Amino acid sequence: MSWKGRTADIERPPIAEINALASELEGQGRDLVNLGQAILGLPPPVKAVERVREWIESTSLHVYAPDPGQPEAREAVAGFLRERKGIEASADRVILTCGANQAFVNSILAVTRPGDEVVLMVPGYFDHDFAVKLAGCVVREAPLRLEDGRYAIDIEALEAAMNERTRAVVLVSPGNPSGMVATRRETERLCEMCARRDVWLVSDEVYDLLTFPPVSHVSPASLGIHEKVIVLGSFSKVFALASWRVGYYAGPADMIEESIKVQDALVVCAPVPSQVAAMGAIESVDAYVPAAVEALIERRDALMDGLRGWSTVEALAPEGGTFLLARLGVVDDVEFCKDLLRETGVVTVPGSAFGAPGCVRISFGNQPAERIAEACERMRSFSA
């Protein structure tokens, strides 16, 4: 019998292969354009870093902090949720984590038992699939519906994926890699369905403020339809603080209290310097986010324009997030991304990593518009 445990049920994501190849080529001195990572390639808010500098100078004790987070950081996140997303949040219903990924793990471990089922929408974010399986639960997939050039939530497909063992449904909006921002009506219907079936709705909102007008994000927790909503947030995306590993989740008081057991077992608390950076980021939201979205739109347009002349791909206009999904005229997307990287030095991510074979995810958030235009020129010279 193999010594392997739960990890044996998970396939290594093809993204790891692409990253390994990229490192190898970089080692050979190749000039790569990375359109792989789903991040905002901008410096984080100045205040976030300043606050950390002040904190280091004023602190002599470096001890464990309260599990759910510094009281001021919890209050800052609650204020953000109230003011920016219309969620009736309070500090005691928020926990700071090492990124939204850990927030997802905490949430799933707190509301499921092994053997329970969790419904994920596809195309979707592979780490959710991994986390559900690592929790000993079963993943049920429900496809998003491609309609009028955008992805939409398919309530019928979700219902078909559910049964009496279903504990939770996961929504990612803005969606990775779909670029979908669920409409208010879709979100309402999803809440109504989850309320009727009495299942948790885990709402991953890490790209929340990164939407493209006239589209904007609606949190299911702001609608007052369903009590059992857990909101996941991150400072990695909107505030470009990915290396600081800080995010959060907010939910009903009893769920939050219960999940502190998971928090303690995994990390005790999110790194305090990162929580301080998070507070600085929230203070900067008005000054920082509009400019970040403007830069993102310029980058998105550079990519959409550049891809227009490339008959190999058919790009879907994203409604939010830092990337787009494009359909390929070829079948093996993993080989496609590797060949593209070897020949042109452009890093992209195969759609099969997200349950979208035959597609490629191309990020525009992490490169200036000129660099994206150059990447497109290189890609157009590549014949799949």
Ligand SMILES: Cc1ncc(COP(=O)(O)O)c(C=O)c1O
């Ligand atoms: C949908 C989604 N959720 C969560 C994460 C991870 O966020 P964090 O850096 O806060 O762990 C990502 C990162 O790519 C993501 O795309």
